[in-house]
Amino acid sequence: MSETARANILARLRAAPRQMVPDRPDWTPPTYGEGRLARFRAMLEAVHGEIHEVTTEDWAERISVLLADRGATRVMVPPGMTLPDGLVAVPYDQPVEELKAVLVQGVEAGITWAKAAIADTGTLVLWPDADEPRLLSLLPPIHVVLLRLGSLVDNLAQVMAEQTWAAGMPTNALLISGPSKTADIEQTLAYGVHGPKELIVLVLTDA
Amino acid sequence: MGDFTSRAPAALNDPTLRANFRRAMDGLMSKRAAQFADKDAWESLRAQGAAAKARVVARLPELLEQLEANLTQNGIVVHWAETTAQANAIVLDILQKAGAKTVIKGKSMVSEEMELNHHLEAHGIRAVESDLGEYIIQLAGEAPSHIVMPCIHKNKAEIASLFEKNIAGLGYTEDVDALTAAARAALRGQFASADAGISGVNFAVAETGTLVLVENEGNGRLSTTLPPLHIAVMGIEKLAEKLDDLPALLSLLPRSATGQAITTYVNMISRPRQPGEKDGPKAVHVVLLDSGRSRVYADAQLQDTLRCIRCGACMNHCPVYSRVGGHTYKFVYPGPIGKILTPQLEGLDCAGDQPHASTLCNACVEVCPVKIPIADILVRLRAESVNSTGSGAVKGAGSMRKRLESLVWKGWAAMYGVPMLYRLGSWGLTRLGNWLPDSLPMLKRWTSVRTRPRFAAKTLHELARDKGYDHE
Ligand code: SF4
Numbered sequence: 001m002s003e004t005a006r007a008n009i010l011a012r013l014r015a016a017p018r019q020m021v022p023d024r025p026d027w028t029p030p031t032y033g034e035g036r037l038a039r040f041r042a043m044l045e046a047v048h049g050e051i052h053e054v055t056t057e058d059w060a061e062r063i064s065v066l067l068a069d070r071g072a073t074r075v076m077v078p079p080g081m082t083l084p085d086g087l088v089a090v091p092y093d094q095p096v097e098e099l100k101a102v103l104v105q106g107v108e109a110g111i112t113w114a115k116a117a118i119a120d121t122g123t124l125v126l127w128p129d130a131d132e133p134r135l136l137s138l139l140p141p142i143h144v145v146l147l148r149l150g151s152l153v154d155n156l157a158q159v160m161a162e163q164t165w166a167a168g169m170p171t172n173a174l175l176i177s178g179p180s181k182t183a184d185i186e187q188t189l190a191y192g193v194h195g196p197k198e199l200i201v202l203v204l205t206d207a
Numbered sequence: 208m209g210d211f212t213s214r215a216p217a218a219l220n221d222p223t224l225r226a227n228f229r230r231a232m233d234g235l236m237s238k239r240a241a242q243f244a245d246k247d248a249w250e251s252l253r254a255q256g257a258a259a260k261a262r263v264v265a266r267l268p269e270l271l272e273q274l275e276a277n278l279t280q281n282g283i284v285v286h287w288a289e290t291t292a293q294a295n296a297i298v299l300d301i302l303q304k305a306g307a308k309t310v311i312k313g314k315s316m317v318s319e320e321m322e323l324n325h326h327l328e329a330h331g332i333r334a335v336e337s338d339l340g341e342y343i344i345q346l347a348g349e350a351p352s353h354i355v356m357p358c359i360h361k362n363k364a365e366i367a368s369l370f371e372k373n374i375a376g377l378g379y380t381e382d383v384d385a386l387t388a389a390a391r392a393a394l395r396g397q398f399a400s401a402d403a404g405i406s407g408v409n410f411a412v413a414e415t416g417t418l419v420l421v422e423n424e425g426n427g428r429l430s431t432t433l434p435p436l437h438i439a440v441m442g443i444e445k446l447a448e449k450l451d452d453l454p455a456l457l458s459l460l461p462r463s464a465t466g467q468a469i470t471t472y473v474n475m476i477s478r479p480r481q482p483g484e485k486d487g488p489k490a491v492h493v494v495l496l497d498s499g500r501s502r503v504y505a506d507a508q509l510q511d512t513l514r515c516i517r518c519g520a521c522m523n524h525c526p527v528y529s530r531v532g533g534h535t536y537k538f539v540y541p542g543p544i545g546k547i548l549t550p551q552l553e554g555l556d557c558a559g560d561q562p563h564a565s566t567l568c569n570a571c572v573e574v575c576p577v578k579i580p581i582a583d584i585l586v587r588l589r590a591e592s593v594n595s596t597g598s599g600a601v602k603g604a605g606s607m608r609k610r611l612e613s614l615v616w617k618g619w620a621a622m623y624g625v626p627m628l629y630r631l632g633s634w635g636l637t638r639l640g641n642w643l644p645d646s647l648p649m650l651k652r653w654t655s656v657r658t659r660p661r662f663a664a665k666t667l668h669e670l671a672r673d674k675g676y677d678h679e
Contacts, residue, residue, distance in 0.1 A: 002297065005497070006287035009443065012501035013268040019507065021265040027255040029454055043468065096433065096486035104399050121458075121469040133485040134432045138425055157454040166450045169415045171481055172432075175457075175473035180425040182387060183465070184340035184356060186363050187234045190387035193339055194394065195425025195472070 029120065029155035036119045036152055037203070043122025047178030048191060049199045055206045060084050063111070063144060066200060072108035076140055078131045081111065092133055103139045110140035110196075114147040116163065117201075118175070120155040124201065126174040134172050143179070143196040148207035210560040211535065218531040224360055225530065231359045232529040238466020239520060239574070255455035257578040260514035263446045267504065267513075270413040270446050271495070277416025281478045283491045294496045295326040298405070298438055301492055302332055305436050307402035311394075313420070313427035314338040315407025316354055316517060317440045317496055319539045323405070334405070335397045337426035339390055346373045352533030354540060355464045355519040360532050394426070404430035404488065408441035409516070410456060411493070414449040417477045418493065421460060421470040428474050437479075437488040443495050444513040456516065459576035463518040499552035499602075506600035508587060512547050514577040521571035521581060527564055536561065543571035547584045555592045556603030562588040563607075615649065633666040 032039045041051050054062045064084040067075065075083060076090045083089045090107050092099065112132045116125040124145050128134040137143050153159045156175070160166070165173070180195030191197050218224055243249040263270060275285045288294035298321075302310065310327060312318065312334055324334045324345075336345040340357040344350065346369050351357030358366070363381045370386055371379045377389045406427055410419040418439055420427050431437045447453060461467040480487035504510045522528040522542025533541035538549040538558060546565055550558040562585045571581045590596050593613075594605030622632045640662035645654040653659075665673070 002286045002288070005289045005293060008289055009287055009495075009497045009501055010268050010271065012497075013271070013443075013504055016501075016505045016510065017507040019261070019265045019510070022258045022261045024258050024262075024452075025251070025254045027251055027455060047467075047471070092485060094485065097435075099485075100399050104395060123469055130483045130485060133487075134428070135486045138428050138432065155454065156457065157451070160450055160454070166414060169417050169450075169475065169477040171476070171478040171484060171487060173417075173475040173477075174428075175469065175475075176471065177469045178471050180423070181471055182339045182424050184338070184343065184358055185366055185383050185386055187231055187356075188363075188383040190383050193387050193391055193424045193426070194337065194398075194429055 029157045031154040032119050036154060037149065040117060040119040040122055040152055043119070044178065044199075044201060045122075047122060048181070048189075049122065049178045049201060051201045051203065053205050054202045056204055059146065059202050059204060062202060063087075066144070067109055067142070070108075070142060070198075072142055074107045074109075075144075076103075076107045076110040076136055078112065078136075092136055096133070096135060103135055107140045109142035109144055110136045111144045111146065112137050114145050114151065114201075116151040116153060116159045117147050118154070118156055118159060119152060121177055123156070123175045123177040125159055126176060127170045128172050128174065129170070134174075137174065137176065138195045141192060141196055142198045142200065143176075144200045144202065145176075147201055147203050149203055149205045150207060152203075211537075211564045212560065214535045214537065215531050215564075218535045223362065224532055227360055227362050228529050228532050231356065232523050235465065235523040239463060239523070240466075242462040242466050242468065252455055252458060253576055253578065256459040256516075256576050257514070259447060259452035259456055260516065260577045261511075262448050262452075263444070264504075264510055264513050266448065267444065267446070270448060271443060274411055274413040274416060274446060275495075277413065278411075278493055279416075281416045283416065283418075283477075283479065283493055286492060286494045287497075288494055289497045291321040291496065291498050294321050294440060294494050294498070295323060297494050298323060298440070299327065299330055299332070301436070301438055302327070302403055303330075305403065305490070307436060308332060309397070309401050310334040310403045310405055311397055311401035311430050311434060312336050312338075312341070313404065313406035313422070313430040314341055314357070315405065315440055316351075316539065317407055317442055318405060319351060320498065321440065321496070323440070335394070335401070337394050337398065337424075337430055338422075339387065339424060339426075342390055342394065343369065346370075350534065350539070352541065353519060353522060354517055354542075354544075360534065398429045398433050401430075401434045403436040403438060404432075404434040405438045405440065406431050408439050408445055408493070409460065410447040410453065411441060411445055412447050412450055412453070415477060417450070417475050419447070419453065419457075420474045420476070421457070421472070422474070423467075423471040425472060428472055431474065431476060432487055435488055436490050436492075437476075438492045438494065439476075440494045440496060443497050443500050444515075460516050460518050463520040463574065463576045502600075502602065503548075503551045506598070509551060509584060509600060511579050512551060512584060514579050515544055515548070516577055517544070518576055520574040520576065524570040524574050526566060526568060526570065536564070543581045543585075544579075547579075547581055547588060550588050550592070550603075551601055554602035554606075555588070556606040559592045559603060559607040562592065611649070630666075630668070633668070637662050637664060637666050637669075 114124040179199040182193040343358040352360040479491040528542040546561045592607035
């Protein structure tokens with residue numbers, strides 16, 4: 001069935017009159033120079049994200065303070081990441097099928113690294129993998145992201161070009177800008193509808 | 208039922224509906240305007256978006272083949288469907304082979320086109336909508352009234368009673384946070400137990416075989432990540448040629464739709480779960496649906512319709528849509544895009560009234576991020592509906608033609624072609640025109656809501672002659 005459908009559809013499309021293929025007009029996406037981090041912060045805060053500047057020395061301490069304030073203790077982390085006392089690191093070390101209950105109910109926060117970030121829209125770029133699976137940034141009610149300042153760029157076009165995305169996309173690539181939200185009820189914003197209610201970004205200013 | 212005109216009064220006379228839409232449209236318009244305050248930046252971004260989608264239209268068959276090849280190479284199974292019935296059968300077959308009994312759905316207008324939920328239900332598979340707006344209207348047993356915000360026609364009080372009735376243990380509350388939390392709790396279990404997830408697609412990138420989905424809630428990510436099987440349904444036009452086209456398109460879509468700089472999530476899927484990866488579906492299928500699109504493509508002017516990125520800006524700015532709401536159109540796609548798309552997909556014989564439900568004010572054309580000449584296409588479809596072009600490009604062309612109307616237009620043409628007739632006609636109207644009864648079939652619709660202008664006692668030519676001008 002699908003084979004005939006394919007042939008018929010393509011035949012109909014090929015029989016149609018063809019328009020000229022237009023060129024892509026010049027377009028320069030916005031850049032921010034020295035104001036890059038300020039722009040990132042402003043855009044992220046505008047969509048209800050929280051942002052803190054930390055260093056490679058003190059980020060773990062900062063996390064424990066931020067999570068203690070929220071009463072969160074069970075934290076899902078990438079393998080090898082150790083957390084200060086008081087926090088329980090829960091590893092995402094099995095396929096989701098074995099871990100569903102823990103993921104859906106058993107953890108209060110998840111920590112991931114960002115592959116890059118985009119100042120223009122206050123966006124984090126994540127390429128989930130075996131160490132930091134896709135649901136780690138989605139199911140826990142608080143998502144904590146570690147971002148190296150050096151990986152902050154101006155715009156999406158730049159990150160795609162610099163990291164040569166077209167040469168090979170991962171299983172899943174994500175752009176995340178703020179916590180999960182909805183405005184479906186009378187255009188009133190509500191957070192944490194299906195994904196995290198809070199997004200906390202720690203910018204490692206010395207990395 | 209009936210046509211648009213006969214359905215409209217009910218909506219126009221419903222003060223709650225009018226207020227719900229007015230509030231929503233005002234909010235969406237002002238948020239969009241704030242995003243595009245810099246006119247030059249808007250124009251150059253829009254030129255980029257329009258070119259990206261025009262390139263897709265110009266190269267559609269090649270790009271579909273490229274997309275198919277890359278998706279297949281990535282391990283995603285591609286299916287083609289000429290009709291919604293075929294698409295439903297394909298989805299059902301995939302689900303049955305996987306032994307799936309429950310499905311969690313992300314928002315997809317193509318699945319609405321297919322009436323997929325009904326089809327699955329009829330075969331014993333339960334499909335639960337997980338987008339909050341879609342969830343609300345599924346509880347209410349209704350259809351979406353807007354392509355981006357499906358329950359925009361409902362206010363808080365209506366949703367509160369709906370939830371009170373349907374969610375055990377939740378009393379009546381109008382607190383939006385509480386309502387949202389209740390939906391989250393009700394749907395979490397569904398996500399965890401669903402055998403499959405079904406989603407739409409915003410852009411399928413031919414260059415890399417990547418499905419791009421935008422959303423704010425995270426339900427789309429859940430639907431495409433948690434269940435072991437993911438099926439994406441998409442129209443054959445929803446492509447992007449290259450990843451390089453995404454920055455402009457991903458900037459235009461959310462800013463035009465809801466006035467956001469970007470959606471919370473942009474979810475790019477290129478593969479099923481790979482060895483070693485711990486989550487993600489083990490199988491991913493894409494169903495490419497034609498359902499009339501290749502016929503739209505057959506006409507050089509009409510094919511611009513296929514650039515649409517479904518942002519909804521045209522309906523948000525439409526003076527007709529904002530007054531009658533989405534359900535009055537009766538079809539899946541309401542508002543300006545619906546008025547040009549539906550008659551082409553379904554035929555003018557069943558949707559011929561749609562292109563007439565417009566004032567041709569051009570508001571939609573001004574805001575369309577991919578520069579679809581909506582007004583020109585509306586005019587073209589009106590002509591097709593009475594078959595005055597004779598192109599045969601649209602199914603059901605000529606079905607709106609009425610004997611009396613054609614006669615009047617023939618008379619009109621004759622009057623302007625023959626000076627004698629013109630003089631006789633204008634003389635007659637000035638002398639007798641004011642005596643024509645309001646109830647005349649061709650006058651009634653106009654005069655029922657408007658005061659009739661009075662004819663002058665003499666024709667313009669007579670008045671000119673009286674003033675002493677002797678050259679007419
Ligand atoms: S026609 Fe244009 S404005 Fe309307 S939904 Fe499509 S892209 Fe948006």
